[in-house]
Amino acid sequence: MRIGAFLAVFLVFLPLATASAVTPDEVLDDPALEARAREISAELRCMVCQNQSIDDSNADLARDLRLLVRTRLVDGDSNEEVIDYVVSRYGEFVLLKPRLSSKTWLLWGAPAVLLVLGGLALWRFSSARRSPDRPLSMDEESRLDRLLAEGDDN
Numbered sequence: 348m349r350i351g352a353f354l355a356v357f358l359v360f361l362p363l364a365t366a367s368a369v370t371p372d373e374v375l376d377d378p379a380l381e382a383r384a385r386e387i388s389a390e391l392r393c394m395v396c397q398n399q400s401i402d403d404s405n406a407d408l409a410r411d412l413r414l415l416v417r418t419r420l421v422d423g424d425s426n427e428e429v430i431d432y433v434v435s436r437y438g439e440f441v442l443l444k445p446r447l448s449s450k451t452w453l454l455w456g457a458p459a460v461l462l463v464l465g466g467l468a469l470w471r472f473s474s475a476r477r478s479p480d481r482p483l484s485m486d487e488e489s490r491l492d493r494l495l496a497e498g499d500d501n
Contacts (some may be wrong), residue, residue, distance in 0.1 A: 368405045375417055384417045387429055392443050400443060422482070 369388075375381040385402060391412060393404035401416075412433065416494040419429045433441055445451045483491065 368403055368409065369413060370410075371375075372412055373410070373417065375421070380417070380420050384413070384420055387416050387426055388413055390430065390443055392441050393432060394437060395440065441488055 369385070375384060391401045392411040393399045393401050393406055393412075395406035395408050396404045396470075401412045415433070416429055417431045419432060424432070430442070439445050439448075439450060445454060447455050450481035
């Protein structure tokens with residue numbers, strides 16, 4: 348009975364543990380703008396936590412960025428303009444999903460390049476382990492004959 352009650356309380360409070368860090372004083376009055384702000388905030392990395400979006404982080408810098416996003420939206424910026432503004436101030440690292448650009452081509456292309464290089468290395472090493480199909484030289488044949496003759500004597 349006690350376990351059931353504990354489980355019920357746990358399940359009731361579980362959504363509160365995963366709630367975002369947005370405080371009520373940050374929420375915009377316009378639901379459409381607030382939805383856009385939440386969408387943008389979910390794409391931006393907290394520079395303090397680095398594994399969380401600014402929407403999920405309780406860090407002061409994340410709060411400042413959430414307020415900046417909301418201010419820019421109220422001023423009439425599009426989602427892309429807000430993200431470009433934040434990237435211009437903090438760099439591409441602020442994006443949880445980096446864009447494909449000349450600066451990030453290595454990040455996006457490295458897995459494919461490594462896969463091809465690994466395949467070439469496997470092919471090269473596997474072919475190097477095979478015995479060669481060339482005939483024995485005269486010296487090798489005479490040495491082999493001597494070794495076989497010595498083996499027959501024993």
